[in-house]
Amino acid sequence: MSLTDTASALPATSGPLKTFTIGDTRYTLLGTAHVSAESADDVRKLIDTGEFDAVAIELCDxxxxxxxxxxxMGEQDLFQVFKQGKAGMVAASLALGAFQQRIAEQSGIQPGAEMRAAVEEAKRLDLPLVLIDRDVGITLKRxxxxxPWWQRFSLFSGLLGSVLSRQDVAQEDIEKLKEGDILEATFSEFAAESEALYTPxxxxxxxxxxxxxxxDTPPGRYQHVLVILxxxxxxxxxxxLEAPLPESPTAELASLEASPPPSKLWKMLPWAITALVLIGFAIGFSRNTELGWQLVLEWFLINGVLSAAxxxxxxxxxxxxxxxxxxAPLTSLNPTIGAGFVAAGVELFMRxxxxxxxxxxxxxxxxxxxxWKNRVSRTLLVFMLATLGSAAGTWIAGFRIAGALFGSAS
Known part of the structure; x- marks a missing residue:
């Protein structure tokens, strides 16, 4: 392949242009700002030249x-969302969408306006539209x-904190969107210092x-492809693109689309905790019936109160x-069902x-x-907070049981 000068024959744009030739096909890459009316104008101007017979954009399906x-988002079956374990992804998508909406209200420009312009222009001129970005859900999972597990809480609490803040979006965050998308603007502070985050x-x-x-646009299928990213x-x-790409990229694409499986340790941990708690009950009853019932009562109250709160x-x-x-005290002893699922199910039934x-x-x-006002988002909050409450209750009650057994043994 080669880097060509055909970009110089195209109209001047506010964003950088690079044109590559691979075989019989030219690929012109337009670097856009995701919060910019000028970038949207650039897209319309380039497509209207008639130079391109296909348009590729940095969007997933x-x-x-x-x-x-x-x-x-609101048309999904909420019960199935909870049943299939997708509540976290849906909540994250809503949170990112909320961040985007706040930026739009503050700046007067809808983030991604240039992608919307590309979709509209491609449809108007009947040009093939190719979506080249990876699914946002897969990216979040990866x-x-x-x-590392110890960074996950700060990472996603930072995400939720930034999107749920009452304050206006900082101007520097809006500036970050001129280089990347919502995901990158949200995580950029962490990505700059974390190779583990920067990679996915x-x-x-x-x-x-x-x-x-x-x-999707192999050399020879189209003459000139406009790539907007x-x-x-x-x-x-x-x-x-400058380096040789595999003739059949399917296998590598599949590997980049795969959701890494959780470690065996994390899969076994809930069962291990359940086993330890039940063993604790058994030890308590073997020592003293009163102690055994005390442990059961503490488990029930701590789990129940924290989850209900x-x-x-x-x-x-x-x-x-x-x-x-x-x-909650029962679901905490059954890793196949969570307190959040029960809470969300009841909330959906009642409201x-x-x-x-x-x-x-x-x-x-x-x-x-x-x-809290919207019943859909409030149900998601019920699910997430009940899950967190139950998790906290499990650990606190577990340590209380261990302490009671240790104390009684001394």
């Missing part, structure tokens, strides 16, 4: 669908699996987009609070979301109070 149907967030996606171009990805993706913080229905109080909740979801979650 999920984000493209969300752009075409902004209320798609970030989660790639960073930036480096892997650079490689992935180059491979998707090789697979954030300026922060221009260098990395361009370097991959968490649902109260989410403003759950009173029946949900009561159900969570009784369910079924209305059509209005789904239609206003995207706007409600852009503000802190909206998470």
């Amino acid at each position: 999920a984000r493209h669908h969300s752009m075409a149907n902004p209320d798609a 970030i989660y699996r790639n960073v 967030l930036i480096r892997e996606r650079d490689r992935y987009m180059a491979l998707r171009l090789a697979e 954030g300026a922060g990805h221009l260098k990395g993706t361009g370097e991959h 968490a649902t109260i913080a989410a403003l759950a229905h009173p029946v949900t609070v009561i159900a969570t109080f009784f369910a 079924k979301p209305k059509v209005r909740d789904f239609s206003t979801l995207r706007h409600d979650v852009a503000h802190l109070k909206g998470w």
Whole structure:
């Protein structure tokens, strides 16, 4: 392949342009700012030249669908979301969307306007539209699996803190969006200092987009492809295009799309905790019946109270609070079902979301109070907070049991 000067024949743009020739196909990469009216104008101007017979953009299927149907998030079956263990991903997507909405309200420019312009122009001119970015859910999962476990809490609490803040989005965060997307702006502070985070967030996606171009727009299929991506990805993706790419990128794409499995230790940990607690009960009863019942009562009260208190913080229905109080001590001994699932199920039954909740979801979650006001997002809060409350109760009660047994043995 070769780097050519054909970009000089195209209209001047506010963002950088690079044109590569691979075989009989030219690829012009436009580096855009995701919060910029000028970038959207650049896209329209380039597509309108008639130079291109295909357009590739830095979007995945999920984000493209969300752009075409902004209320798609609210159309999901919430019970299935909880049942399939997708509540965390849905909540993270809502949080990122809320961050984006706040930026739009503050700056007057919708982030990703240039991608929307590309979609509209490609449709108007009947040009093939190629989505080359990796699914945002997969990227989040790979970030989660790639960073050490002790960094995960600070990482995602930072994410939630930034998107749920009452304050205006800092100007420096808006500036970061001119180089990358919402994900990169949110995690950039961590990524700059963490190779484990930088790899799935930036480096892997650079490689992935180059491979998707090789697979979906192979040399010879089109004459000239316009590739629209954030300026922060221009260098990395361009370097991959300059280097020889595999003739069949399918296998490597599949490896970059795979969700790393949890470690065996983390899969075994809930069962190990259950076994230790039950052994603790058995030891307590073997020593003294009164001690055994004391341990059971403490387990029940600590788990139940913390989980129920968490649902109260989410403003759950009173029946949900009561159900969570009784369910949490039992679900904590059964790794196949969580207190959050029970709490969310009861909340859905008691307060079924209305059509209005789904239609206003995207706007409600852009503000802190909206998470509690909207029945959809509040149910997600009930799930997450009940899960956290139950986890805290399990550890606290577990240490209390160990302390009681140790004390009674001394």
